[in-house]
Amino acid sequence: MAVFRESNAAPYLQPVPPVVGDAKVGGAAPHELSIGEIIRRERRLSQEQIEQILQYQREKGVRFGEAAVALGLASQQDVLFALSQQFNYFYAPDAKRGYSNELVAATQPFSHQAESFRAIRTQLMMRVFSQDDVRRAIAIVSPDSGDGKTFFAANLAVVLSQLGGRTLVVDADLRGPRLHELFGIESSSGLSGILSGRAETSVIKQVPDLPSLYVLPVGVTPPNPVELVERPAFALLMRELLSKFDHVVVDTPAAVYGADATVIAARCGAALVLARQGRSKVSRLQDLVATLNNSPAKLAGVILNEY
Template identity: 75%
Template structure:
């Protein structure tokens, strides 16, 4: 799906903003036997469970193998049960609810999902370390259509699958899409907070992914540049970093103005996404140079190959 390129720099202060994070708590995941998970998921009757257990004893196989052999569940059902047992949330039966772009949630064992996990590992070593100040990570790109929203959403999913509380902030105040990707209500959100309106319950929990939350844009404002330039944005980022283990921020493409670089500076770190065969080298170089000369730490460059 993508390749990771290297890079490096530091971070920024000011005015109280409403606390949008009241009591957002993930649903606890409980340890249960795999047989119980499959039984509940497939609504198996007591007779069917006895049939599975008898087959299991006769053939000397695991419950999952027995239930699949008897045609009472699929391999995907067993994989889902295992993911629950090992606290690895994903939603194979909820593709329509979570959207086809969320490959890391709906196809967690695919090549693309594995590529996101590899990138996550790099970021855990470069950005989300214990020996450096905590930073939010802005995902930026030179042009629209580079896959930045797709990348931000899936990166947030794989970070949440580590078990830490992860927040995806849609700061693309020009063309927000994260609420569409996750199919969430966007009647209120970031724009309301930055414009000084007292917004509540703006952070949405993502169903089926217990550790993942999304802060949508809300109403698309007429003055996006001015809103992200305000001290309130930096203050909000610092507040969110006290509530969440990882904060990922989607941004407008750099072609639309300086929003992305301003946001990156206030987040403290940035990751550049470009599309192979589409992004212009000159624009990519200009964006990397701008970030390198800003207070943001440049974590690297992702070349989107799709």
């Protein structure tokens, strides 16, 4: 990826618990544990295996992690994961965590794709989140379906959460929601219930293994998506969310389906346009950019999805 340039929602938002420094692993915060203890817990090493590692460590004069790798009792990925825990850099080290393979920033945090998302994060921190005192959410919009909005929104939310502040990714694609599938979370209630006044329980889900990241799924797919996001309740909800989270990322339907995306972007305050290499039509992309330029939303830029 390359950077180119009437119901009150508040009752449905439960207090957000402290994260990062307060995330506990067996009674201790991850950064308080030694590398060896983190590896032991992740690999479920026996006391006999621990003794083997310690003996090798003493004989060779190497670190615990190096000794464990040399003996085949841990991998380099295990050592990287243990280091990340000590530095409060949370990610999911393998697919068994239940995430989709599309969540490259969470499952492959040292890959080229994840580095691309971090570069985009840096641009957004300068262009959108740090320019003035106005709090903005950022809507991810694109001309057509299949451009990769959900993939992009989810991974952007992951890398924002890795900065340490509370990050929320909202599935506002009321026509074809997918965020809950990527994160492997339950989605029986969510945004549609809030906007229709039917939500009865807390609908914001904390993502396992990523303690700074939260998801607001769609819930039941409604028959009137554009009417729901045009109601005052959606603007009220966005203001409430911005008061509770450091960063809010919003997934949207493709612009080809209607006005949903531009309405959502206006309520968010900022928009990032996504196009797909070899697929997006220039005329539709130009029309979407022109529409956003004439809206209250701040246009953060255009991303070319090369994947």
